[in-house]
Amino acid sequence: MKDRLLRFIAGVRDDEAQRFFLLSVLIGVCAGLLIVCFHNFIELVSWAVLGLPAGSRQWGTVFGPMFGAVISTLIVVRILPAARGSGVVQTKAAVAHPEGVIPASGVAGKLAACSISIGSGNALGPEDPSLHMGAGVASILGRAFRFSREQMRLIPPVGAAAGIAAAFNTPIMAVLFVIEEVIGAWNALAMGSIVLASVSAVVTSRYFLGDNPLFRVPPFDILHPSEMAVFVVIGLVTGLLATLFTRTIIAIRGRIQGFGNPRFALVKPALAGLAVGVIGLWLPEILGAGYGPVDGALHGRYTWQILIAIGLVKLVATTACFSAGVPGGMFAPTLFIGAMVGGGLGGLARMFWPMPISADSVFVLVGMGAFFAGVFRAPMTSVFMVFEVSASYKIIAPVMLANMLAYVISRRLQPVPFFDRIAGFEGIRLDSQEELREQRALRVEDAMRAPVDVPGHRLIWCGPRRWRTEPAANQAGDAVPCVYPDQTLEAALHVVGAHPIVPVVDRRDESRLLGILTLEAALARYGIIRSAESPPA
Amino acid sequence: MDGEPRLNGRLAVAVALSLAALVTAARVTTTSAEHRKEDALASLLSEAESAAAGGRDGEAARAYRRALQLDSGSFSARLGLARVLVGSKQLTEAQAQLSQLRATDPASSEVNLLSARAAWAAGDLALASDYFHRAVYGYWPPEQMDARAGARMEMVRLLAARQDRGALAAELIRLQRELPDDSPHRRETARLLLETGMAQEAAGVLRGLIESNPDDLDLQLNLAEAELQIGNPLTARTQLRAILRQHPEEPRATARLGMVERLLALDPLARRISLAERHRRSRLLLESTIRHAESCGAVDAIGEHLETARKDAEQPYRAATAEADFERNLQAAERVWALLPGACHAPRGEAEALALVFQRLGKETR
Numbered sequence: 096m097k098d099r100l101l102r103f104i105a106g107v108r109d110d111e112a113q114r115f116f117l118l119s120v121l122i123g124v125c126a127g128l129l130i131v132c133f134h135n136f137i138e139l140v141s142w143a144v145l146g147l148p149a150g151s152r153q154w155g156t157v158f159g160p161m162f163g164a165v166i167s168t169l170i171v172v173r174i175l176p177a178a179r180g181s182g183v184v185q186t187k188a189a190v191a192h193p194e195g196v197i198p199a200s201g202v203a204g205k206l207a208a209c210s211i212s213i214g215s216g217n218a219l220g221p222e223d224p225s226l227h228m229g230a231g232v233a234s235i236l237g238r239a240f241r242f243s244r245e246q247m248r249l250i251p252p253v254g255a256a257a258g259i260a261a262a263f264n265t266p267i268m269a270v271l272f273v274i275e276e277v278i279g280a281w282n283a284l285a286m287g288s289i290v291l292a293s294v295s296a297v298v299t300s301r302y303f304l305g306d307n308p309l310f311r312v313p314p315f316d317i318l319h320p321s322e323m324a325v326f327v328v329i330g331l332v333t334g335l336l337a338t339l340f341t342r343t344i345i346a347i348r349g350r351i352q353g354f355g356n357p358r359f360a361l362v363k364p365a366l367a368g369l370a371v372g373v374i375g376l377w378l379p380e381i382l383g384a385g386y387g388p389v390d391g392a393l394h395g396r397y398t399w400q401i402l403i404a405i406g407l408v409k410l411v412a413t414t415a416c417f418s419a420g421v422p423g424g425m426f427a428p429t430l431f432i433g434a435m436v437g438g439g440l441g442g443l444a445r446m447f448w449p450m451p452i453s454a455d456s457v458f459v460l461v462g463m464g465a466f467f468a469g470v471f472r473a474p475m476t477s478v479f480m481v482f483e484v485s486a487s488y489k490i491i492a493p494v495m496l497a498n499m500l501a502y503v504i505s506r507r508l509q510p511v512p513f514f515d516r517i518a519g520f521e522g523i524r525l526d527s528q529e530e531l532r533e534q535r536a537l538r539v540e541d542a543m544r545a546p547v548d549v550p551g552h553r554l555i556w557c558g559p560r561r562w563r564t565e566p567a568a569n570q571a572g573d574a575v576p577c578v579y580p581d582q583t584l585e586a587a588l589h590v591v592g593a594h595p596i597v598p599v600v601d602r603r604d605e606s607r608l609l610g611i612l613t614l615e616a617a618l619a620r621y622g623i624i625r626s627a628e629s630p631p632a
Numbered sequence: 633m634d635g636e637p638r639l640n641g642r643l644a645v646a647v648a649l650s651l652a653a654l655v656t657a658a659r660v661t662t663t664s665a666e667h668r669k670e671d672a673l674a675s676l677l678s679e680a681e682s683a684a685a686g687g688r689d690g691e692a693a694r695a696y697r698r699a700l701q702l703d704s705g706s707f708s709a710r711l712g713l714a715r716v717l718v719g720s721k722q723l724t725e726a727q728a729q730l731s732q733l734r735a736t737d738p739a740s741s742e743v744n745l746l747s748a749r750a751a752w753a754a755g756d757l758a759l760a761s762d763y764f765h766r767a768v769y770g771y772w773p774p775e776q777m778d779a780r781a782g783a784r785m786e787m788v789r790l791l792a793a794r795q796d797r798g799a800l801a802a803e804l805i806r807l808q809r810e811l812p813d814d815s816p817h818r819r820e821t822a823r824l825l826l827e828t829g830m831a832q833e834a835a836g837v838l839r840g841l842i843e844s845n846p847d848d849l850d851l852q853l854n855l856a857e858a859e860l861q862i863g864n865p866l867t868a869r870t871q872l873r874a875i876l877r878q879h880p881e882e883p884r885a886t887a888r889l890g891m892v893e894r895l896l897a898l899d900p901l902a903r904r905i906s907l908a909e910r911h912r913r914s915r916l917l918l919e920s921t922i923r924h925a926e927s928c929g930a931v932d933a934i935g936e937h938l939e940t941a942r943k944d945a946e947q948p949y950r951a952a953t954a955e956a957d958f959e960r961n962l963q964a965a966e967r968v969w970a971l972l973p974g975a976c977h978a979p980r981g982e983a984e985a986l987a988l989v990f991q992r993l994g995k996e997t998r
Contacts (some may be wrong), residue, residue, distance in 0.1 A: 119645070126655035135661035139668075147672045147702065239643060303662045313731040391955050394728035396697070454728060585819035 115246055115288055120395050121251050123234055123292035126229035126257035127299025132303060133228065134262075137221055140214025140385060145375075148155065149216065149382045150213045157217065157372040163215020163366030164421045167208035171422050172360055178204025181466075182227025182255070182424065184518040186277055187525050188235060189251040194564055196238070202231035208422040212245045216382035218371050219413035222262045229258020229296070240512055249285050252277045256289040257296035263426075264300065264309055266293040268480040275473045276514070304486050309386065312393055312485045313459065317493065318451040325444045326493040329437050329458065330465050330500030336436060337469025337501055338444075338508040340410055345516045347418035352520060367419035381409045384427035386423045392438045399442025406435030429470045430463050437462010437497075457493065460485050464494040469501035472512045533578020539587045540580035542620035543610035556606045562598045580609060584617055591617055668738050671711070673702050680712055682793060683856050689720040707736060711743065718750050726750050741770035745783050748790075764790060785817045792824055801828050801884065808833055813840060818850070826854060831861035854883055860888075863992060865895050894985040902963060911954045914961035917989060918945045921965045924983060930978040934968065941968050966990060 111126040144159035152159075171178045182205070188196050225392050228424040233254020237247050252273045259270030262537075270289050278285060351363060375381055380388035393403060413428035441458025464481035468474045479493045497563030514614075518525045553565045554575070562575045577598045578587045591614045601607040620626045696713035696779055699706055710729055717726035727750050733743045748763035749922050764787035772780040783806050791800040804825050825834035825983035835858035840853050856871040874891040875882060896902065898920060900913040922941055925931065931938060941964040947957060969990050979987055 125651065126656060128651075128658045131658040132654070135658075135665045138665050139661070142672075147668070149701070236647075241649070303658050305705070311704050311732055313728045315731075315736050387704070390700065390704050391697065395724040453722070454731070456728065497656060498743050519690060632888075 110247065111243060114240065114282060115242065115284060116291060117251075117290040118236060118242075118250075119288035120295045122233040122250070123230045123260075123295025124188075124228070125236065126292070127209060127261045127296035128303075129202070129206070130225050130233055130258060130261035130296070131227050131300050131303040133210060133221060133225060136206070137211035137383075138213040140210055140536050141216070144215045145379075145382060149379055149387070153376065153611035156375050156382070158342055158369070160371040160375065160382070161365050161368035163211050164217055164371075164416070164419070167212035167215075167217075167362055167422045168420060171204055172213070175200045175204025175207070176202035176421070178208055180521045180523075181517050182223040182225070182230065182258075182513065183276060183514050184521055184523060184525070185227055186230040186251045186255045188523045189230060190278060192248075192249050193526060197227070197231040197234040199231065199235050202228050202235070205231070205422070205614060209345040209424075209486060211423045212416075216371060216375055217368055217421050217423055218381050218383070218385070218409060218428055219416050219425070220424025221424060222259055222385045222426035222428075223424025225258040225262035225421070225466065226255045227258070228426075229254040229256070229261070229292075231256070233292075236272055236427070244557075246284075249278070249288065252285070253292045254262050255289045257292040260293035261296040262298040263480075264297060264307070265400040265480060265483045266290075266297045267483050268476055269293045269296075271479050272473055272476040275476050276471065279506045281501060301412045305492050308484065308486070310390055310393055312487070313351040313454065313456050315487065315489070315491055317455045317457065319374075319546050321448075321450045322453060322457075322497060322546050323493070325448065325452070325458070325523055326440065326461055326497045327446070327500060329440050329461050330497035331504065332440060333433055333462055333465040333497065334469045334506075336410070336432070337466055337505045339431070340414065341470055341505070341509055341513045341516075343414050345417050345513075347378040348520055353420065355405040363419040364416075364421045366420055367415040370415050374412055378405060378408055380405050381412045381538070384551065385409065386427070389431055389434045389459070392434050392459045397435075397438070398621055399439045399445075402435045402442060403439035406432045406439060409517075425440065425470070426467075429467050432462040432587070433466025434459045435462070436466065456485075457490065460495050461497045465497035465501040468498035468503060469505040470513055472505060474498050474502045488529030491614035537584040538580065539582045539584055539599055539612055540577050540610075542584055542587075542616045543612045544616055546598075546608045546610050554596065554608065554611065556608075559605075562600075564596060578612060579607060584620060585611060587612075588617055653951055657690075672707060673699055674740055675804055676702070677706075677709060677712070680709070680716075684712065685721075685957065689716050692716045692731060693720070693722075698733075707733070711740075711746075714735065714743070714746050716752070718746050719755055723750055723754050727754070739770050741767045741772050741780070741783070744770055744956060745786070748786070752790055757790060760790055761787070761794065761796075761799075773833070777810075778812070778815070779809065781812075784810065785820065788821070788824060792827070797828060800824070804828060804830065804872045810839055815843075822854060824850075826858055826861070829861070834858045835862060847878075848884075849879060849882065853888070856888060860892065863990070863995065864994070865899070866894050867900045868892050869896065887905065891981075891985050894982070895988050897983060898989045899992065900989075907946060907954050907958070908949065908951075911949055911958045911961070914958045915945055917986075918965040920982065921986060923966045924976065924986060925968055925972055928972070928983075930972050930976055933973060934971045937968055960994065965991065 108156075140163075141149055144152070144155045144163065145478055146155060149156075177200045185197060185201070205224045205227050207435055209219075211223060212354060213219055213221055213224075230251040231254065233250045236254075242250065255277055256269045256273040259272060262265045263269065270286075270293050273289055274281060274286070294572065371381070380391075388405065392396060397405065409428060410432050413425070413432070416423065417425060438455050438459040438494035440462065441452075441455055444458075445452050460481050464477045467480065468477040471477070477498050478491065478494050481490055482488070515527045555565055557563055562577055564575050575594050575597060576590050576591055577600045579602050580599055581602075587597070592611055595613065597612045598608050599610040599612050660845050676695050676699040680692045680699065682902050683689075683695060692714045693713060696709050696716060699709035700713065703709070710733055714726055714729040714733060717723075717729060722752035726746075730743060730747045731748060733740065734747065735742060740983075744763045744767035748760045748767055751757075751763055752760035755899045764783065768780065768787055781946065788800060788803050788807055791803060793815060804821060806822055809815070812822060818841055822834050822837040822841065825831075825837060835855060837856060838851055838855040842848065842855060845851055852871060856868045856875070859868040860869060867890045872885050872892060874886040876889065879885065898913060898917050900917055902913075905913075905955065918941060922938060922945060925934065925938060944960055944964045950957065969986065977983065977987060
C-alpha cells in the first residue's frame, strides 16, 4: 500500500499533466471556498447597510451605495491597486503575460472592494470579480507549484472558470465562457482542467451554500410556433439595447476617465452611488445584483410596463456605476436588464398577439440570454447559460434565435467588443477573441502552383499513395509525401522543407495532381520572400 | 518560472493550512449569514401569516415576497404567497408561483387545491377539475381530514357549475360518507344531493341535520322536497303540514302543500281507493293534461291527438267497462304528456303536479 502510494506520488511529481489536473481540482476547491466567503460577505454587508431585505432601511438605502462606492474605490485606487479592472480583462492579460501572474493583493482587494460596493447596493454584480478572484487563486497556486511557462498561461483561465462556476452555480456555462471569451482555444489539457476546476468549485460552493439554482424557473411550454416572431422582436430590441448600453458606457467612461483632478477621483463613484441610492429608495429592485427581482419577473410579479421601466432604470444605474469606476461586474446587471426587457416585451405581446402565448418566464429567459449575447458577444455561452439556468430543453430554440439576432446586431453596430474596449481603458492591449475566432489560417491551396514541372524535377505517380520525383531529390529515396489543398500551410511547411517539390493531390484520388507546392511559394505566401515563380494555381 | 517542479512537505503544509483557513472562513461566514437569514425569514413569515389572517392581503404578499428574496427556496413562503395571490385574484403571478411549487412537490394537496382555485378563477374549469382531483386524492395527514372534505366540497361545487352530473353524483356520495356529523358542509351537500336527483341520500343527510337543528325551516322544507322526489307524497304532505303548524303563514310550505295536495288528488294509482274513484281520477288526469296542453300553446302541434283525448275524456262512467276505460284514459293522458313540447314540461304550478303523477305512473309501469 505504502509502495503504491509512493509510486503514485512519484508519478505525479514526474508527470506535469497529472500535476496540472490535480492542481485544477485544488484550484476549484480554493476558488469555491473563496467565492462562498465573497457571497456571504456581500450578504452581510447588504443586510447591515440596506436592511433585511434590501431597501428596508431608508437612510442606508440612500447613502449606503455612495459610501460603499467611495470606500471600495479607495481600496482599489489607493490601497490595493492590483484589484483594479475587469476580471475578464485581467485574466486575459495574465494569459498573455509570460508568467501568467495575478497578484495575491489583487484577490484580497477584489474580495474587500466588491463585497463593499455590491453589498452596499451599487448596481453591479459579483460574477466578474469572482472570475478575477478564481484566476488570482489559480495564479498563486501555479506559482507555488512552479509550473512551466506554457502551463502557467493556462492556470488563470482554469481559476477563472472555477470562480465563475461557483458564482453562477453553472459549471457548463463557466467552461464555455472561459473557452469562448478568455482563451479562445480548445485543447485536451485546458478543457480537462477547466472542467475539473469548475466542477470542484461548484461542488464546494454547493456544500456550503446549498444546491440552489441561480434562478428558480417555473415549468413552461412554448405554446405556439408563431411565438417565434415575438422572440425575433426580443432579439432585435435587446441587440439594439445592448449596443446602446455598451456604447454609452464606453462613451461616458472615455470622457470621464481623464476628467478632473486625480485628488477628486472619489467624486465620480460618490455621485454614481448617490444616484443609485436615491433611485433605490423608490425602486429597490435595482439595488445590488438584483437576483430577487429576476425571480419575481420569472414568476409574473410585474406588469410589462413595470418590467421595462425597471430594466431601463437598472441600465442607467449600472451605466453610472460602471462608468464611474465603482468596483463590480457586469454579468448580473446584464442578466437583470435582459430579463426585464424580455419579460416586458413578452407581456406587451400578450396584449396583442392573436395566438396562444407562453408564460412570462419564457420571455424573461430569452431576453436574458439575448442581452447577454449582445453585450458580451459570447453567443454559445449565453445559450448554454439559459439552458443551464432553466434546466429545460424547450428554451433552446427561442434562445438561439434571439441570441443570434442580438449578437449580429451588436457586432454590426459596435465593431469592437465590449471587453476589448474596457481593456483599452485599463491600458492593456489584447487580441480580440472574436477576431481570433474568425481569423482564417493560410492553406496549401493559397500557395500551390499549377502542376508544371520544376526545372530539374519531375513528379511521377507510382502506385497507391506513392509519388516520386525524378531525379531523386533526397538521400531518403525519391518517394515524396503528398499534401492536400485544404491542409494548413503551416502543417505543409514541415513537408516542403525536405523536398524541392511536393505534389498537391485530390483527397479522394491521390493519383490526381492538382498542383505543386514549393518552399519558396510557401514562404512567399507568408511574405517572407518575394516570389519569382509562376502565379498560383 | 521554468524551475524544478516543487512538491515538498513544506508546500503541502502551507497548502493544507491555507485550505483550512479558507474552510473555516467559509464555515463561519455561512453560519453567520444563515442564522441571520433564518431569523429574518421566521420573522417575515410570521408577519405575513398574521397579515393574511387579518385579511390584509397586500401586506401579506409583500412580506412573503421579501421572505422569498431572502430564500427563494422557501416552500412555505412561496406557498403562502400563492395562497394570498389566489385569494386576491392576482392570477398571473399566482399561477407562476403555483407552477413552481408543483415542480417542487407535485403531490402536495394544498398546492393542487390552490392550483384548482386559480384555474377555476381563470375560467379553465377542466383544468380546475383535474387539480381538484389531484388535491382530493393526494396525501392528506390524518389530522387534516376536515380540510380534505372541504377540498372535496369545492370540487363538488365546481362539478355542479360544470353540470357534470355523473362525476358530481360520485363525489357527493363520497362526500356524504366522509363528512363528520357536525360539518358545516353537510347542509350544502344535502342541497346538492337533492339538486342532483339523489333524493334518498339527501333525505338521510337532512334527517341527521334536523335532529340537531329541529327548528330549521329550510331543512324541513328540503326534507319534504326530498320525500316528494323519492315518491312519498304522503310523507311530504305530513312534513309540510308539520311545518305549517309551526309557521302557519309560511308561503313556501303553503305553495308546496297545495302542489302535493293536487298531486295526491290526481294520483290514480293511490292505494285503498275504489275502481270508480280510480276511474274518476284517470279522467281528471286526462282533462288536466288536455287543459295544460291547451294553456301552454301545444294545440297546433298535437291537435289531432288532443281531439282523440278529448273524446276519451267525455266518455261517461260505465261499471262494466270501468277497468278498460281507466286504462284508456291513462294511456291517452300519457300520450298527450309525452307529445308536449319541452317548454310545457317545466315544473311550474299544475305542470309540476302532473309531472310527478306521470313519473309515478312510469315507475309503476316499469
